[in-house]
Structures are given as structure tokens and as C-alpha cells.
Amino acid sequence: MSTATATAVEPAPETTVLRRSWKAPIWFAVFAAVAVIFFGILGEWGDTSTFGLSTSSDAWEIEPVGVASGPVGLALSLLCAAIAVYAFVLVGRDRPVPIYLTALYGVAFVLAFLVWAVAGEQVSLTNLLQGSLALSVPLVFGAMSGVLCERAGVINIAIEGQLLAGAFLSAVVASLTGNLYAGLLAAVVAGLLVGFVLAVFTITYVVNQIIVGVVINVLVLGATNFLYSQLLAPEGATWNSPGRLSRIELPILSDIPVIGPVLFDQTIIVYLMYVAVALIHVALFHSRWGLRVRAVGEHPKAADTLGIQVNRTRFRNVLLGGMVAGFGGSFFTLGNVGSFSQEMSAGQGFIALAAMIFGRWSPLGALGAALLFGFANNLQSVLGIIGTPIPSEFMLMLPYILTIFAVAGLVGRVRAPAADGVPYVKS
């Protein structure tokens, strides 16, 4: 096997926009106007929005912070407006809008929204973030599975099925053996099996990848529902009482105010998630293996010419992706609820797919998108409790609408690996 040289593949997918694009500043301005009008001028002047910054079990108790809703909402909205103006200036000088500016804009907008929505009430920021992370974990694992498969050129619509299979088998095996770690292993095996079916049909039999993915989701759904009704529901004590993984508090790190308890007082699944994201990022972009995988996903013929075995690489990546997503599925059961219930993944696999696309097929981008979607979802349920003017269903729609915007190029073009979804048949 010859060593692949870096010249064979295009570098990173982020290419500089050569043509002037006014899209970003215009959208910035539109949303800033909305913020200034609704969160600022029409905001709740006279109320205070109170944010709790610690929980009772923390090392340092921090007093909840109360801010005057009207002025702070207006200030944050004006910050958004200022960023929009700066973005106009940048584009006018033919310079791209840097990513940090978009991030800053997003944070300011979300904070302005929060201040407006929480007016007159109190919300614990720590709990909000904790809940967001919990909702994000399956998304992150699912999105990593997507990245692994699609960077190698195989579309993975079956994330949903992999998550569900992982959740199911982990609960069953943990219940039967009484060992939660056996359950975690079983989740990996379940994901591997689903990944294997996907790989065999898409790579060996060259069946359309989207069709196979959709059908696998139906298959896993049917199989787990069937077995649930036959075995898990009537004999819950034997088949469906795995218990939950306990949280492991990391010393020192978990004492950091606000983010400590959020990030470092978690189950082993979450810690492995950090490891997985970092590992996949480094492996994909800073290792020979990753270069080969990306070559296979971008230009399989060139990769083949260089002696990389295209279909073998793809097969391995699909199996690997299946394992990652299957492991993530165990979070539904062992990491969160402590038992399996029907259709537990509830479309999270598709949100994970959306997160991967929104994150431009990169591990870190997908992580950010998954966290954002988890945050939106949790914000919706938190605000549902205190009551807000916006119906919760619209908050729940947010990730999907954002993804449509993303693929429609309204917030910058996203580009899939060039050979994603195209089977490679040696001629």
C-alpha cells in the first residue's frame, strides 16, 4: 500500500467565498430588527429576569442574578444590530464574516430572547444547560456516526435505527446480565449490526443508500416494537429493568462555577462523548487514516489509483459509525430513563442528521449544532413550564427550520463530500 499524499485531496471544506455575499448581513439585520422591536422596545420594562447560576449541591453557591428585563434586552438587541452593521462593513470591503462574529451574534440574540422570555420569572441557568446537554448526547453520537459514514461517501439515514437498536439491546442485555457495562457493550454491538446491514446493502449490493437507510429505520422500529410488546412489556422485571448509570463527579473540574456541574458531573457515556468527538476530529483531519477516509469520500477514483481500497474503507467506516451511534443509543436507557420504551429515539436520529448537515459534515461543527438543537429543545420545555408567549411547538420546530435554511443556502452554503451517496464500482 502506497502512502497517500496530501495533494490527492482537497483540503478542508471551508473555502473562502470569492463572490460577495450579502446574505449573512441581511439576515443579521432582519433578526436584529426583530430583537430590537420585540425584546427591547416592546419588552417588559419594569420586570426583572432572574437567572440561577448554581444548584444546591454545588461547592460554591452563587446568588441568582436578576437583571432589568427592558434595558438589558434592548442592550443585547442593540449589540446584535451593531454586529449586523459591522458585517455590512466587512462584506462591503470584500471580507468574509468570521465565524466568531456569527457565534457572538447568536449568543447575544439568544440571551436577549431569554431575558425577554424570562421577564418576571426565575430560571436556573445551570439546570437549563444541564438539561440541554442531556438532550444533546444522543444527537452528538448520532451526528458523529453520520460524519464517519458520510466523510467516507456513504449516506447514513439509518442513524435513527442505530440509536434505537442501541437503546433496545443495551436495556435488554443490562437487564439480563445485571451489568450496566455489558449493556453499554451490547449497545455497540447493536449499532454494529445495523451498520453491517447498511454496509452490506449499500456497498456490497450497491442498493440506493437513502432507500436502505429509510427501510432499516422501519425494520429496527418494527423489530424493537414487536419484541417490546412480546417480551419487555409483559416480563418487565426480567427484560426491561436495567437500572441507570450513576454520575461520576470529576474532582476539581466539577467545582468550576456554572459549567462545572454541567460538564463534569455526568455519566461515563457523556465523558466518552467528549473523547469520541475529540478523537474523531483529530483522526479525520490530522491523521493518515483520516486523509484516506476523506479521499474516499471526495474522489474515490483518485483514492483507488493511489492504492486505497475504497469499498473496504467505506465498509469499515459504516461499521464504525454504527458502533458510535449504537453506543449513543444507550444514553436513552442506561444514561437517562433506566428502561426501554417503544419508539424511544423519537426522531432524534433525524435531528442528529440535521445537526451533522448544519455542522457542515465536520465533527466540531456537528457538536456545536447538536448542542444548539439540544439547547433549543430544552429551552422549549423550560419556558413551557414558566409560560411564554411563543407556543412550545414553534420552539420545537426550530432545529428543523434552521436546517432547511442551512441547506437552502440562506445562512451560507453547506457542501457535502463530493462522492457522498455515490457507490463506487470498479470498472
Add this chain to the structure above:
Amino acid sequence: MSESRQAPVSAEAPGEPPPAESWSQRFIRELTTGSAMVTFLAVVLALAIGAVLIAVSDPEVQERAGYFFSRPSDTLSAAWESVSDAYAALFTGSIIDFGEYTIGRALRPFAETLTNAAPLIAAGLGFGLAFRAGLFNIGGEGQIIVGAIFAGYVGFGMDLPIGIHLVLGVLAGLVGGALWGGIVGVLKARTGAHEVIVTIMLNYVARFLIAFLLTTSVFQRAGASNPVSPVVQDSGRLPVLFDSTRLHLGFIIVLLAAAFVWWLLSRSTIGFELRAVGANPHAARTAGMSVSRAYILVMLIAGSLSGLAGVMQVLGTERYLTTGISAGLGFDAITVALLGRTNPWGTVAAGLLFGALRAGGVTMQAGTGTPIDIILVIQSLIVLFIAAPPLVRAVFRVKVRDMGPALETSKGWGA
């Protein structure tokens, strides 16, 4: 490059037979090695795997398997009983019930099959038509929901004379589906957004939309605490065709829709353009066809076909809106269309088969306690197997030809 795919038309046109072959020889060859054979073997294989699943998960079989090595016949007879009972119930629940005394009552299960088949076929046509134009319309679910919202609103929210009410309700459903499908077509044509992603996302948007609407005073039934709409008025309902069945006019409409799609695809200029765009958009553009127009048009029609399925749900069988109005039909419809090889009459046949499985599954669950979800397993396995003829060939050690590229073509995310 990523969109270049072979023309799916070759699936129906297997080419000239060798000259020495008589029509009867050709008929037998088609029967034993053609697509009918693959479909048949795929169904057999899927039912066999389903049988294994039923037997293995049966508590009685498990109990007897505890002493398998001392008396294996016990286990096997229990397994046989479990499987044969379930499949017998599947049959009596979907085709004909020999336990009944009059023909009308004995055939009631068949009417139930047709009732279940109608929305499946409609949504299946919606997937199949878009597929012919090279688009994956995974958005059947959302289009069904929006179609049902529109049709349902006309059905319970408006007071109109008999006849006009029904016609307007059906049209509203078609418009609703077309709207939801049209968004996809426009985004695909104008921005190149991949239709798979957009349709999946729109499914969820539609799901939350109906959940929201059913909490508003316009859509929620007066006095109800759960999210259900008022019942559709009598004048807005699809009339029942035979007494004591649920079979309604929708089935006839669906057959007309299938005929329309057949005519559109194989007899009209528009259909020719759609197929040309589906086979090779670059060539179609070079030939002077408007690819954008084709994408928008096909998604409008496909959306309205899925919307028709929503009409049947709300004006035919369910008669009021719930959050579960689409009942997974959108995804089942994909398997229906694929089994029917995305050709209109094939979709009708496949819809009848899956309608039978759905109808029989209910009887099976009630009669033998076998969960209806086994139907999903069987359906998805059938589609997987017909999509990979080499696998069927290997399992049964028979000669079957590859089906042509209908299900094997693939294209990337890139627009």
C-alpha cells in the same frame, strides 16, 4: 457527475427476447426469473424471517425450549402452532373469513384490506412519481398531515351543501399536500437544497404544526382536553361503498389517481420531461427542458397525491384530526412504491399487499396476541430483499436476473 444515473425506464422494457423463443417460453422465463419471481421469493423470505421472530419471542415456545434436548418435538410443535395461528389470523383478517355464513360478511376483511390500501397507494404514488423525476420524496408524512389539516378544516369547519362540501374538502387536501410538496420543489429548483433533507425536516415541522393547531380554538374539539378536532360533518365525508364495511369512495379516487399517474408518466409530454429529468438532468437541460420547472411541478403533483392520502384518513376512515393522523403512512408508502417498482399499477398491487398486511395485522394482534409491529418487519424485509436480487439469488440458489437499475441507482447529497 453525482446525478448521472441510468434511465429507470429500462426496468419495464427488458429488451427484445431471443428470436427462437416462443411467447410461452418467454412467459415462463419471465415468471421464473423475472421481477415477479424476485418479489415472490422476497415475500417468502420475509415471511420466513417473521415466522422465526414470532416463534422465538413466544413465551410458550421459550418455556418448552427449556427442555429442548429431551423432547425437541414439543418446542417445534409449539413454534409451528404459534406461527401458523398468527399467519392464519393474518389471512382471515385480510382476505376472507371462512367462519362467517354470508358472503358479504365473509368478504368484510377484504374490504378492510382495500380500505387500508387506499391511502398507502395514494402516498405511494406520490413517492413513485417524484422518484421518476429523480427526487426522493421522503416527505409523504408531512404532506399527508398538511393535506389532512386542510381537508379536515373544510370537513368540520365549514357548512356547505352536500356534494360541494365533499369536493371542496378533497380539493383542499390536494392543495395542502401540494403546498407542502411545492416548498420542497421550489427550494430544490431555486437553491439546490437536497430534497431528502428538506422533506425530512418538513415532516417534523408538519408534525409540530398539527400539534399546535390542535391546541387552538379553531381546530380543537369544544370541551375536549386532548388534541382532537371536531368530527367531520356527514356532508363532508367520503361515502361508504358497502354497508357494514369501512370501504369508502376514496378507493375509487385512488384508482383514478393511479390511472392519472400512469397517463401522465407514459402518455403525456410533461411525463416524458419528468422522466427525462429523472434519468439525466444535464441531458434534459441540454435538450431544452426546464429542470427547475420539472422539479417544482413534480413535487406539486407528488405532494397532492400524498395529500390525497391525508384526505382519506380524515374524511374517510378516521373522520377527525389527531396528532397521529398520518399513522406512519408516509414511510409505509415508500416501501409500497419501491415494492411496486415506482410504477403506478405496481404501486397499486403493492399497496393491496401491504394493505392486506395492515388489515390482517389488526386481526392477528386481537386474535393471537402477536404484536402488529411484525408487519413493519415483514414489509421492510420485503423491500430490502427485492432491492438486492443477488441476495435472493444466493439464498434460494435460483437464477433471477437483476431488476435493472430501478432501485439500485444512487445519487449524492450534492445538488
